[in-house]
Amino acid sequence: MDGNVIVGQSGGPTSVINSSLAGVYKTAIDRGAKKVYGMLHGIKGLLDGQYVDLSEKINSTMDIDLLKRTPSSYLGSCRYKLPEISEDRETFDKIFKILDDLDIKYFFYIGGNDSMDTIKKLSDYAIVTGSDIKFMGVPKTIDNDLAVTDHTPGFGSAAKFIAATMKEIIRDGLVYDYPTVTIVEIMGRNAGWLTAAAALAKSDDCEGVDLIYLPEKVFDIDHFMARVKEIAAKGRSMVIAVSEGIKVADGRYVFELSEHVEFVDAFGHKQLAGSAKFLANKIGAELGIKTRAIELSTLQRCAAHMTSRTDITEAYNVGGAAVKAAFEGETGKVVVLKRVSDDPYMCITETNDVHQIANIEKKVPLEWITDDDFVTDDLIHYIRPLIQAELSPIMVDGLPRHLNINA
Incomplete structure (x- = not known):
C-alpha cells in the first residue's frame, strides 16, 4: 500500500x-x-x-x-x-x-x-x-453520548464496574439495624447512561439501589429530601445513585450550591465533583441520618x-x-x-x-426515566447485553x- x-x-x-x-x-x-x-x-x-x-x-x-x-x-x-x-x-x-x-x-x-x-x-x-x-x-x-452509534466502546465495561460496585455498596450498607444513606456519585455531565447502569444491581440476590437521578431531568432538592425521609421512615438503609451533572431548575449544578473551586478545560467543560457530598451533608444536617458520600471518580473509567x-x-x-x-x-x-x-x-x-x-450529544431518552426517580426496563435491557462475559x-x-x- x-x-x-x-x-x-x-x-x-x-x-x-x-x-x-x-x-x-x-x-x-x-x-x-x-x-x-x-x-x-x-x-x-x-x-x-x-x-x-x-x-x-x-x-x-x-x-x-x-x-x-x-x-x-x-x-x-x-x-x-x-x-x-x-x-x-x-x-x-x-x-x-x-x-x-x-x-x-x-x-x-x-x-x-x-x-x-x-x-x-x-x-x-x-x-x-x-x-x-x-x-x-x-x-x-464511557459516557455513551455519541450520536448515531448504538453505544460506544468503553461504556459497557464502565457500566459493568458500576453495577458490580453498587451491589457491593448495597451489601455493605444493609449490615446495620438502623437507617443509613449512601449517595454514590457517578460520571455523566449531560448524559446519564452510566448512572442508569446502577439499576442493573437489582437482581434476585440484591435489593438494588433505591433512587436514581440523571442530568436529563431537573433535580428538585425538596422532592429529593422528601423521598429520602419517606424511605428512612421505614427504618431501613438506602443507596442512591446520582449523576455528577445533575442540575437544579436555575441551571446550576448541584455541586455549585456549596463552596467549590472551579476549573474549566479547553472545551469549556467545568470539572464536576461534589454533588453527592453536598446532598449527604444536607441529609445529615436536616434529617439527622447517618450519611456517606462516595465518588466513583476515575475508578469507573479504567477498571x-x-x-x-x-x-x-x-x-x-x-x-x-x-x-x-x-x-x-x-x-x-x-x-x-x-x-x-x-x-x-x-x-x-x-x-x-x-x-x-x-x-x-446523545442523551438518555426521557421516556426511559420514570417519574418515581428510577429508570425503565427498556433502559436496563439496552445496557445489559453490553456488560456480558x-x-x-x-x-x-x-x-x-x-x-x-x-x-
Missing part, C-alpha cells in the same frame, strides 16, 4: 480504548502498512512533534494481547480543541506539514465527542487543500479487572473497521455500531459522516500486567 498510518487517542481514558488501538495497529499491519505511527498525547502531542513508531513498541502477538487488556490511553491523551479553520489556518498547515513529512496517508483518532470534532476539522481541511489523506474517527467514551468481553471485542472491531474503511477510500467518517438483534445480542459496524456525530487480565505476581509505552 502507499503511505503510512498514524493513530492517536484523545479525551478521557477507558478500560478498552487500547483494544481499539490494537485493532487499528494489527489491521493496518496485516493490510500492508509500511509504518504505523502513534501520536503521543493526541493531536496536541503531534503539534509538538511527539510520536513513535509503534512497531518498535509492539513486538509480538503477546504485546497485542497485553495492549488489549491494558487500561487507559497507551499513547497518552489530551483535551485540545482545534481552532476553527477560518480563524487559524497556520495550525492546520503545521499539522499537515508533519503528516506529509511522515508520508501519512491514513489518520485515525480514537475518542469521544470532542475528538470527533478534530476529525471533522482535519477532514474538512483536507478537502479545502486537496490533500489525499484519509481521516477516520474511532468511537470511544480493566472488570472488563466486559463484549466491550473489549467491539472496541477491537471498530478499530479494525476504521482501517478497512479508510484503506478502501473512505474519509471524514466515524465507525458506528448498529444493533441488529437483542436476543441473541448482535452488533455490526458501519461508517457514518462525522458531521452528523461531532459536537452532538469477562476477559481476565494477564496476572503476574498476583497483579494485572499492563503494556507501558515508557517501560
